[in-house]
Amino acid sequence: MKKYRKYLIRMLFIISMPFLMNYVYVQFFFEEDLRKNSDILQLVKALPAQTEILYVGESSNITPDKRDTNQSSISEFIAGYYPQRNVYDITKPAAHAEVYRVLLEQLPETSAVKTLVLTVNLRSFGADWRYSKLETALQKSMVLLRNNPPLYNRFLLAFKGYDIKDEKQRQRQVLYAWKHEKLVFGYEAPYKNVKGWDRELFKKGVKNTDGTRNDSLTELACHFVKNFAFSIDTLTHPRIQDLDNIVALARRRGWNLVFNLLSENTERAGTLVGKDLLYLIEENRKLLVSYYERKGVRLVDNMYTVQDADFSDRAWPTEHYTERGRRAVAYKVAQALRTYYPADYVPYEKGSGRTRFFNNCEGVIRWQNMESISSEYAFSGAYASVAKPGNPNSITFSANAFNLPAYAHNFCDVELYWYAPTLPVQARLVMEMYIGANAPLRLEVPLSAGTAASWNRYRHTFGLPASFGQAWKLNVFVHNTGNTPLFTDDISVSFR
Amino acid sequence: MLFNSIQFVLFLPFIIFFYYLLPAKYRWILLLAGSYFFYMSWRAEYGLLLLFSTLTDYFCALRMDALPTRKARLPYLIFSLLSNLGLLFLFKYFDFFSENTNILLSHLGFEVHLPLLSLLLPVGISFYTFQTLSYSIDVYLGTQKAERHLGYFALYVSYFPQLVAGPIERFSSLNPQLQSPHRFRYKNLAHGLRLILFGLFIKMVVADNLSVFVDKVYANPDVYTSSDILISWLFYSFQIYADFYGYSLVALGSALLMGVRLMDNFRSPYLARSMAEFWQRWHISLSTWFRDYVYYPLGGNRSSRLRWMLNIMVVFVLSGIWHGANQTFVVWGVSLGVIYLAEKQLGRLLHIQSDRGPFRLLHVPAMLKTFVLVTLTWVFFRSPHIGAAWHMLALPFSERGIISEQLHIPLTVWLFLALFILSDIFLYTKRPDTWLDKWPLLLRWSTYSLLVFAIIVFSGVEDFPFIYFQF
Numbered sequence: 001m002k003k004y005r006k007y008l009i010r011m012l013f014i015i016s017m018p019f020l021m022n023y024v025y026v027q028f029f030f031e032e033d034l035r036k037n038s039d040i041l042q043l044v045k046a047l048p049a050q051t052e053i054l055y056v057g058e059s060s061n062i063t064p065d066k067r068d069t070n071q072s073s074i075s076e077f078i079a080g081y082y083p084q085r086n087v088y089d090i091t092k093p094a095a096h097a098e099v100y101r102v103l104l105e106q107l108p109e110t111s112a113v114k115t116l117v118l119t120v121n122l123r124s125f126g127a128d129w130r131y132s133k134l135e136t137a138l139q140k141s142m143v144l145l146r147n148n149p150p151l152y153n154r155f156l157l158a159f160k161g162y163d164i165k166d167e168k169q170r171q172r173q174v175l176y177a178w179k180h181e182k183l184v185f186g187y188e189a190p191y192k193n194v195k196g197w198d199r200e201l202f203k204k205g206v207k208n209t210d211g212t213r214n215d216s217l218t219e220l221a222c223h224f225v226k227n228f229a230f231s232i233d234t235l236t237h238p239r240i241q242d243l244d245n246i247v248a249l250a251r252r253r254g255w256n257l258v259f260n261l262l263s264e265n266t267e268r269a270g271t272l273v274g275k276d277l278l279y280l281i282e283e284n285r286k287l288l289v290s291y292y293e294r295k296g297v298r299l300v301d302n303m304y305t306v307q308d309a310d311f312s313d314r315a316w317p318t319e320h321y322t323e324r325g326r327r328a329v330a331y332k333v334a335q336a337l338r339t340y341y342p343a344d345y346v347p348y349e350k351g352s353g354r355t356r357f358f359n360n361c362e363g364v365i366r367w368q369n370m371e372s373i374s375s376e377y378a379f380s381g382a383y384a385s386v387a388k389p390g391n392p393n394s395i396t397f398s399a400n401a402f403n404l405p406a407y408a409h410n411f412c413d414v415e416l417y418w419y420a421p422t423l424p425v426q427a428r429l430v431m432e433m434y435i436g437a438n439a440p441l442r443l444e445v446p447l448s449a450g451t452a453a454s455w456n457r458y459r460h461t462f463g464l465p466a467s468f469g470q471a472w473k474l475n476v477f478v479h480n481t482g483n484t485p486l487f488t489d490d491i492s493v494s495f496r
Numbered sequence: 497m498l499f500n501s502i503q504f505v506l507f508l509p510f511i512i513f514f515y516y517l518l519p520a521k522y523r524w525i526l527l528l529a530g531s532y533f534f535y536m537s538w539r540a541e542y543g544l545l546l547l548f549s550t551l552t553d554y555f556c557a558l559r560m561d562a563l564p565t566r567k568a569r570l571p572y573l574i575f576s577l578l579s580n581l582g583l584l585f586l587f588k589y590f591d592f593f594s595e596n597t598n599i600l601l602s603h604l605g606f607e608v609h610l611p612l613l614s615l616l617l618p619v620g621i622s623f624y625t626f627q628t629l630s631y632s633i634d635v636y637l638g639t640q641k642a643e644r645h646l647g648y649f650a651l652y653v654s655y656f657p658q659l660v661a662g663p664i665e666r667f668s669s670l671n672p673q674l675q676s677p678h679r680f681r682y683k684n685l686a687h688g689l690r691l692i693l694f695g696l697f698i699k700m701v702v703a704d705n706l707s708v709f710v711d712k713v714y715a716n717p718d719v720y721t722s723s724d725i726l727i728s729w730l731f732y733s734f735q736i737y738a739d740f741y742g743y744s745l746v747a748l749g750s751a752l753l754m755g756v757r758l759m760d761n762f763r764s765p766y767l768a769r770s771m772a773e774f775w776q777r778w779h780i781s782l783s784t785w786f787r788d789y790v791y792y793p794l795g796g797n798r799s800s801r802l803r804w805m806l807n808i809m810v811v812f813v814l815s816g817i818w819h820g821a822n823q824t825f826v827v828w829g830v831s832l833g834v835i836y837l838a839e840k841q842l843g844r845l846l847h848i849q850s851d852r853g854p855f856r857l858l859h860v861p862a863m864l865k866t867f868v869l870v871t872l873t874w875v876f877f878r879s880p881h882i883g884a885a886w887h888m889l890a891l892p893f894s895e896r897g898i899i900s901e902q903l904h905i906p907l908t909v910w911l912f913l914a915l916f917i918l919s920d921i922f923l924y925t926k927r928p929d930t931w932l933d934k935w936p937l938l939l940r941w942s943t944y945s946l947l948v949f950a951i952i953v954f955s956g957v958e959d960f961p962f963i964y965f966q967f
């Protein structure tokens with residue numbers, strides 16, 4: 001009897017411990033783990049609560065071109081058409097439909113989001129992206145968000161219970177797909193798979209006008225084949241399954257859903273590779289458009305919107321556009337949104353733009369002095385900007401006045417959250433305005449008193465000088481002259 | 497398949513369950529199939545190398561066994577050595593040899609370009625090569641009868657718990673255990689699971705968390721202060737120990753679940769009072785291998801002083817080269833050999849008898865001395881090339897500030913490191929699988945729970961393969 005009691009105690013112990021451990025984990029460690037290991041969730045948490053129109057995308061949204069005079073993102077340009085609506089974005093480079101699905105599932109039920117604009121990137125359907133070396137990190141960031149008890153998810157994270165592969169293994173996956181995935185042409189095509197096509201193209205080479213081989217263009221042509229030569233099967237393709245899940249989720253949550261099918265450089269693909277590749281791109285485009293329109297999704301077809309000259313990257317096929325390209329994509333999305341917000345749409349010409357700017361300091365939206373980003377404290381997400389001896393300025397908002405609409409040249413409202421481990425703080429909110437090389441006009445206000453070791457909300461409105469006009473530039477930042485580090489987060493700058 | 501992977505968490509119970517379910521005479525089939533599956537999960541082609549090594553040594557040993565004299569057996573031993581070491585050379589050392597030969601010849605004015613093969617190093621090749629070599633040499637010497645059952649021999653070569661990173665077992669020790677009809681014993685289960693639990697804890701919680709900071713500093717040492725650099729040295733000493741010791745404990749524990757006792761690979765090495773003692777406590781299966789198959793055949797210490805010193809240096813240099821094809825490992829081996837000889841010489845000159853008695857507080861300074869010297873040699877082991885190692889060694893003494901600003905080490909990392917050091921001190925004279933036996937049930941199970949909780953919640957989340965897998 002005593003022996004059985006001993007075993008019974010052990011059994012009870014074994015059964016009860018997982019529950020107890022899960023409880024302890026959730027109470028004391030889960031939040032911190034999410035902060036460290038699940039940047040997707042941090043992006044969702046950093047989203048302003050008042051967001052009505054949410055733009056979800058990858059690097060195409062935020063990658064400017066060095067020639068741009070206005071480096072605003074696609075979502076910021078869209079926001080410019082709806083100044084009365086709160087348009088914000090979640091941007092995660094290299095993300096794709098699966099990441100978006102997990103991310104959107106984290107949006108709280110109480111969220112104010114009514115409309116979702118989701119980037120659909122044709123290149124993300126190809127093997128090169130599906131098995132990209134960045135995929136392991138993306139998969140890892142989603143483990144803790146699975147629909148399991150948190151401790152079990154942490155166990156999966158610890159014991160690598162997710163799609164974890166090193167770079168060489170990913171390369172093998174890509175090579176396998178290029179060799180075995182069939183290309184479906186509606187006619188007799190010379191290529192059965194990407195591998196053969198790539199080899200042929202490389203052997204043949206792209207020629208200069210004088211008939212000599214151009215190695216860099218040959219390489220680019222091969223990249224186009226590797227990135228766009230595939231045929232989507234709606235029954236089995238993982239991206240389609242994830243997009244379908246997003247459609248279902250949007251229905252459940254009552255969101256207006258807009259898919260933004262991004263532009264690809266078909267001009268260059270056609271010149272370098274030829275009609276066979278254009279045929280595949282077009283077939284895939286038609287399939288996506290018809291498939292999702294049948295499902296009731298509003299799909300903005302931007303496939304051919306951006307011209308070759310407006311693609312920033314010349315040595316690799318990407319969806320990084322110049323300002324003109326981003327504006328063109330944003331324009332078509334903004335038109336589609338008129339269905340849901342007919343009264344709020346404000347047409348504007350080139351030279352005017354949005355009036356509200358926001359940075360959650362997560363490192364995605366690039367303002368100046370990004371070196372000040374730190375993970376020590378954060379109001380939202382995982383990062384905040386720290387101003388301290390050695391680097392006394394916070395991240396810095398910069399704008400050219402000619403990008404602001406003329407009606408927004410009167411006041412500038414700044415709102416931010418600040419945190420200092422100890423008081424007092426010797427920090428000021430600074431606005432610098434200048435024309436050309438003239439000495440800047442500097443307006444400064446001390447940060448109001450707050451509580452040490454907690455986040456303090458701060459608001460201030462700067463009056464802009466009467467002479468403020470098209471030629472002016474301005475910077476807004478927090479300057480800390482004290483020895484105590486000062487953290488700032490969720491910085492909002494609005495003009496009216 | 498890594499020990500700290502979900503695949504192994506599923507694989508091991510499956511094997512253990514069917515191991516005891518099967519009649520004893522068929523178990524080798526399960527274990528052999530499981531071991532090849534385990535090994536081929538890295539890359540299926542690796543299985544062919546393992547098979548080649550197995551068949552070569554199996555047939556060479558059979559032939560040697562049939563011959564009466566060592567002289568007659570010698571060609572088969574040479575064939576076995578050439579096959580095994582040739583394979584090892586091809587995969588592990590060929591590029592190193594080519595590169596250095598090219599450099600040397602170009603210095604001498606010859607423009608010769610030996611090719612680089614860039615072959616992927618098969619996991620654990622150094623371990624199973626040395627294991628099969630020990631068998632061939634033993635059969636040649638006549639101290640071991642050749643195994644006639646190909647299945648059991650193949651299992652000896654590929655036995656999964658110790659296949660990829662040891663302990664390097666002798667045939668005479670492992671084979672009888674593999675053939676023995678073990679019955680299920682609760683004690684083996686409890687002790688085996690304890691070893692696995694403790695092994696995973698020190699690998700996943702201690703080593704992997706230290707690795708984050710070591711990797712940071714070694715990747716970009718110039719941006720760190722002197723104290724950061726010193727901390728990275730300290731951390732690497734414990735990282736490599738916890739990593740390899742953790743692996744070894746999981747190997748021991750997994751084998752013990754099947755009733756098989758593998759040899760201990762570590763016995764609190766950082767508490768050694770001299771370099772000689774350190775090598776009796778660190779990677780024991782490799783140091784005894786070198787002792788038995790290199791040092792003794794060279795004459796050991798039963799030769800002239802100069803010859804003995806040469807023997808020692810040969811062993812240490814070979815040990816360095818065994819670890820990897822890089823000059824850093826050669827320098828690491830040489831420096832350890834020099835320290836070993838210097839200690840011996842000093843001891844002789846100062847008439848210091850090596851104290852082999854139980855631990856006393858007076859031993860602490862000697863332990864610290866050994867630890868500091870070993871830690872310095874690890875800098876060569878960890879650095880990508882000699883230049884980087886010298887740079888790293890010089891950095892703390894350049895003017896770069898003391899106070900750490902870049903390296904934010906959470907308290908939990910220090911806490912787990914302290915626990916690990918304490919456990920090592922506690923285990924100085926004890927075995928890790930039996931030390932909990934006397935504890936009350938509640939305390940014992942609470943300890944298990946805490947270990948499980950720590951493994952799940954505090955383990956490093958990056959992909960940290962075992963350091964010794966690369967060897």
